[in-house]
Amino acid sequence: MANPSRTAQCVEELPDYYHNLDDDEIITSFQNLDNQDNFEYFDRLTRNPRSNNFCMDFGDDDAYCAFDLGAHSISQLLSSPRPANLNTRWINIWLPYNQKDTLHALARHYDFSPRLLHLMCDDPSPPKDGHSRMKESSATLGSKESRRSRKSKRSQKSNEENLDSEESIGMTDLMHSTQLEMVRDMGHYNIVDEIWHWSTVDWGRRFVCLGYNSLHNVRSSKRGDHDDESDRLRDVPHGKRIWNWLLLTEDRTVISITEDPFPFHDGNLRAHELRTLYTTRRNLVNVFRQLSKAPTPLREASLLMLPLRHRIGDSEEESAHRATDAPGLLFYYLFEDWYTTYDLVSRREHGYAHELDRLRREMLVRANLEHVDQLHHIGCQLAVLKRVYLAYEKIIERVLKKQEATLASLKNSRIGPGLESLDNSIPYAYSSPGGPQIPEADSLLGVSLSSAARARFERLKDRYMLYALSEIQECIDQKDSLVMMNFNLIAIKESFSVERLTRVTLLLAKVTIVFMPVTLMTGYFGCDFKNLEFTHSSYWWSFAGVLTVSLLFTFIFSVMSGTFEGKIMTRTWSRAMYDGSRQWISHRRRRPGIE
Numbered sequence: 379m380a381n382p383s384r385t386a387q388c389v390e391e392l393p394d395y396y397h398n399l400d401d402d403e404i405i406t407s408f409q410n411l412d413n414q415d416n417f418e419y420f421d422r423l424t425r426n427p428r429s430n431n432f433c434m435d436f437g438d439d440d441a442y443c444a445f446d447l448g449a450h451s452i453s454q455l456l457s458s459p460r461p462a463n464l465n466t467r468w469i470n471i472w473l474p475y476n477q478k479d480t481l482h483a484l485a486r487h488y489d490f491s492p493r494l495l496h497l498m499c500d501d502p503s504p505p506k507d508g509h510s511r512m513k514e515s516s517a518t519l520g521s522k523e524s525r526r527s528r529k530s531k532r533s534q535k536s537n538e539e540n541l542d543s544e545e546s547i548g549m550t551d552l553m554h555s556t557q558l559e560m561v562r563d564m565g566h567y568n569i570v571d572e573i574w575h576w577s578t579v580d581w582g583r584r585f586v587c588l589g590y591n592s593l594h595n596v597r598s599s600k601r602g603d604h605d606d607e608s609d610r611l612r613d614v615p616h617g618k619r620i621w622n623w624l625l626l627t628e629d630r631t632v633i634s635i636t637e638d639p640f641p642f643h644d645g646n647l648r649a650h651e652l653r654t655l656y657t658t659r660r661n662l663v664n665v666f667r668q669l670s671k672a673p674t675p676l677r678e679a680s681l682l683m684l685p686l687r688h689r690i691g692d693s694e695e696e697s698a699h700r701a702t703d704a705p706g707l708l709f710y711y712l713f714e715d716w717y718t719t720y721d722l723v724s725r726r727e728h729g730y731a732h733e734l735d736r737l738r739r740e741m742l743v744r745a746n747l748e749h750v751d752q753l754h755h756i757g758c759q760l761a762v763l764k765r766v767y768l769a770y771e772k773i774i775e776r777v778l779k780k781q782e783a784t785l786a787s788l789k790n791s792r793i794g795p796g797l798e799s800l801d802n803s804i805p806y807a808y809s810s811p812g813g814p815q816i817p818e819a820d821s822l823l824g825v826s827l828s829s830a831a832r833a834r835f836e837r838l839k840d841r842y843m844l845y846a847l848s849e850i851q852e853c854i855d856q857k858d859s860l861v862m863m864n865f866n867l868i869a870i871k872e873s874f875s876v877e878r879l880t881r882v883t884l885l886l887a888k889v890t891i892v893f894m895p896v897t898l899m900t901g902y903f904g905c906d907f908k909n910l911e912f913t914h915s916s917y918w919w920s921f922a923g924v925l926t927v928s929l930l931f932t933f934i935f936s937v938m939s940g941t942f943e944g945k946i947m948t949r950t951w952s953r954a955m956y957d958g959s960r961q962w963i964s965h966r967r968r969r970p971g972i973e
Contacts, residue, residue: 407444706831745867
């Protein structure tokens with residue numbers, strides 16, 4: 379996809395390397411990335427959902443880029459050695475399921491394994507639709523039943539041999555459908571969507587390949603629905619999952635392949651989907667911008683500056699290693715994406731710590747079992763997130779692991795010795811009757827990283843441990859403590875309710891104690907005794923006396939039992955008298971003039 383207004387001028391500026399390839403698409407597509415107009419045009423293409431791929435060749439002084447190249451053009455580029463001033467190449471593929479011919483070209487050139495190639499070429503998973511699946515399954519079952527019924531009728535008229543034959547055909551159909559269902563459920567994108575911490579490190583003699591899920595802080599609007607799919611989404615982290623392939627090859631080429639977040643939209647994205655796309659491509663776009671020397675507004679941001687083509691000094695020690703450092707550094711910075719980790723985990727005001735603090739404040743106001751359900755889902759999300767970063771840590775360990783030859787790998791092989799100690803220990807192991815010997819370095823799997831990239835991978839591993847895994851573990855511990863606190867608060871609330879009920883019961887009991895003697899007395903005065911008459915004054919005097927005695931008795935009972943004014947007794951009466959006497963004595967001794 380070239381800029382028509384600048385095609386003629388850019389063709390004249392291209393180096394002879396691209397003209398010698400004799401490919402019209404390459405000549406018209408590649409443009410100087412350091413040119414301000416070209417850079418702005420390419421920068422917009424990196425955010426275009428319809429962009430398929432780009433290829434960039436760069437060095438310290440020059441950088442050229444082309445978008446949407448075909449498989450033939452990429453094969454031409456791979457088969458032709460690059461000039462020394464373009465020491466590093468970056469090939470990025472956004473829609474792998476639409477560019478299988480390009481993936482096959484890469485696989486043929488770098489000798490991918492068949493399984494790795496087919497995983498890269500796997501079709502995206504279709505949207506989950508329960509109704510359509512139920513209809514499909516019911517139709518399949520119905521067709522199977524009809525076939526079985528027809529077979530049973532035919533088998534009644536045939537002999538035993540025909541019966542066995544029909545049964546074998548039925549079993550074959552059943553096994554065939556079962557295999558198709560298994561292949562559909564075991565698709566690559568189905569697996570990585572179900573297992574977010576799924577990762578892989580593949581070694582070839584010309585490449586090292588990383589496969590991993592990257593998580594981006596994008597909130598989903600489906601979490602509020604109450605169905606099985608929303609419940610599953612509540613148990614995974616708040617973010618958009620994107621599968622990535624990242625390869626470093628022996629010819630200083632870095633290949634990045636990214637899953638399409640909206641594979642069935644054909645590039646027609648709505649506003650919130652475009653924001654999600656920009657978020658998932660944020661790190662890649664930043665690396666792309668840092669590879670151009672054209673001035674950009676975000677060039678001076680400290681956390682966005684990458685030492686790929688921009689250097690401060692020009693010492694001989696650094697200049698001598700820039701050509702070999704650039705591929706490993708590009709490989710590292712495409713994998714790092716530290717801002718996503720900061721935004722998803724470490725950033726306090728937007729992370730899980732903020733959500734846990736919100737739940738804690740709500741519990742202190744009113745604790746209920748709904749908080750336990752929310753904490754359960756947060757715990758599930760944190761567990762998935764922890765496994766994801768543990769997978770990152772394992773990937774880094776595999777990348778940093780040095781591939782070394784062993785006695786077992788050299789014995790009975792055509793690998794030439796690389797160490798004098800091995801040559802002396804097994805002098806017969808390096809005979810090659812079947813052909814010429816192969817240098818030991820060429821026999822090892824994988825591609826060696828430069829010391830600059832290795833140092834940064836080790837630093838990234840420490841960052842994951844200190845700022846991601848430690849934060850996640852702290853949130854998990856806080857979640858567990860909040861669950862216990864919620865149950866304790868509920869228990870305290872229940873104890874307060876019991877205490878309140880006890881106070882009401884005691885009050886009713888005291889009222890009963892007060893008025894029960896008065897009631898008996900009133901019943902006595904209401905009896906019609908022979909030759910006995912009661913006056914109003916005698917009744918009210920008796921009423922006052924009985925009520926006074928009842929109140930006095932209730933007061934004494936409340937004080938002695940420790941339930942005065944509805945308070946629960948915490949100390950016995952004897953202990954209360956003893957403590958009161960000690961306080962009175964100490965108070966008397968503190969008064970002046972008393973020793």
